Amino acid sequence: MQPGNPLKAPTRRRFVSSLQRCFALEPEPVPFERGFLPAYELVDAGATKPPKSTWVVFGGFDSYIEETFTVLAAVAQRGRRVIAFEGPGQGGALEADLEADTVPGRSERLTMRADWAAPVSAVLNHFDVEEATLVGMSLGGGLVMRAAAGEPRARRVVAFDVLDDFLEVLVSQSLPPTLARGAGRSLTHLNPLIARTPTRVLNRALTEQARGSPVTWWGMWQGMHVTGTHSPAEFLRAAAAFSTADVSPRVTGDVLLMQGAEDEFVPLHQMVRQAERLTAARSVTTRTFTRAESAASHCQTGNTGLMARTILAWEEGL
Template sequence: MNTSHAFDLDAPPLGARALPAATDHAFQALRWAELIGPHAIDEISALTPLPRTNAGWVGAYLHLARGARTAGRDFDAVVYERAAQFFMSGDDPRRFPIRERFVDFMRHRFSRYPVGVPCDGAVLAAYDLPARGLGPGEEPHSTWVVFGGFDSYIEEWFPLLDAVARRGHRVIAFDGPGQGGVLEEQGVPLVAEWERPVSAVLDHFDLSDVTLVGLSLGGELVIRAAAFERRAKRVVAWDVMNDFLDVLMQQVAPVPPHVGRALSGLPGVLVDGLLALASRRPVVQWGLEQGMRVTSSKSPAQFLRFAGRLRTREVSEQVRGDVLLLAGRRDHYVPLPQLNRQARALTGARSVTTRVFNDAEGCAAHCQVGNLGLAVRTILAWEEPLLHRD
């Protein structure tokens, strides 16, 4: 395997190096820079003028991609293109060619190719990363089963997951309904019943004892899946999320959770009208359009009603495994109170551990972007004694 851009779990944190940009644009820039390397922050910061709109960021990232490709930095180029694609509208004709280039490149770079897993009429793309760094005859320390959230491709995580495999853990990573190629190529929208794709993957690979890891919105989906899937012996919500509607409303119009839920229950015409007012902010309009595309909703009101189903309160008590809940002190997506709410609700879990990351650690943001290595080391340290417990 070509090991350039191999992720070093012990590298110094990239940190939350500030950009003079809106919070979400700055966060996304840090997200892509964590893949590319610290020089990406310098390249992005040098943009003049720094973009202020989604369309401006699309053009800026494509400009950086062209420069990287001219310089022979093909890895950087496809990541910059993926960054541009992230902010494109769903009907932008550039989206799919960029996806194809990115996915093909990552598969070849890391020598990982998908296995098709049938699930409810769809075919999930799952990747099997074998454990490495083991002695002769030594079994993998554990098997991780990993999935993303609302808008990532699982191939984005190859550098990080490959680093976990190099530590002696087998990693099965997949996109489910509403994610990656399952959405983009098959048109299969997100489902709330996440135990279905998880069970399909566990069945396909004949797994009986796994560490189940959900990223971003996956922090909600992982709890839902673990409530129904007893083979999830260890459960990691990276980050915690117990109520997606609460998360969504914080972006649209910050209100208490009960108010957001009441609004989502109003007649659709009224909800659409209220959201039309909120969506005068371009980032809100983009988010609603993205949400409708991912969930195959016909209106913003329908999307909000679906978002209301993505919560864990009704199923948390059914989780029986050991649970690790991660959170960022300054997560601008997930309100921090969701951490304690989720921890208190896991009344049937074998154990519940919480970890809040702060500014000094360089990863107080969503999903510990800025110091992903610390997040992985935290999971490994939490998991290790559980693997040897009677």
């Protein structure tokens, strides 16, 4: 639903409140700049031992964190403290003007930013977390690297799916699949070209492309909404800031990179490139999920249980 759709606010409220009731969870607003970050803490109420670790989990470009409750509740049952939150440009932080009935308090909506260490640090401080396993989903797979590069409490870092260059993902979505695969790493050199192209020309080209592609059309208006930009060209240029090329060499923790072998959005070479750039990481582990595992799609949709078990096994083996 586009932001101006009158059905969006009541539909979102119904979705969020239903999941909150189902899992008996209420959001805890974490103050951040002029707004708040909705956060949920999931723990095993019947546990007899302290949690083995703390997971701090967040999404990406268009997810609501409440979508993850099912799998995260299972993770909590396996001895983890789980803090799931929405940062700037996500869910309740973005839709603050629609949240009066679902989130305590009311404040300004926060649009997405590349400096992800700041919201992560605010959440760690609020919940008094001394060290954590950071888990980023979809675009969060890139945001998690930007956070870990500036937050020393991120001892373990998980990206699923790996997304090291948001601009490349957006452009590859607008190309035919065979051409996108053939272009490969050359797509990473588009930033200078986009910067030099006149805004009017870029807007016209993007709008024309969107007319023939529902996915491109959705991504265009959703991107402007999430980033607070006002034209397709402005959004595309803003997306260039989410590359991890400049921050990956500063990540020092243990890293797990995951991808689906048939990811619908993220070019597969991004995981290889990300692994190569993590030169200061304590360790780097990669995992590609296949169709035979029902996990070949973006973010392992189809077998999120396997995704969670993979992270748990990796963490326990460190």
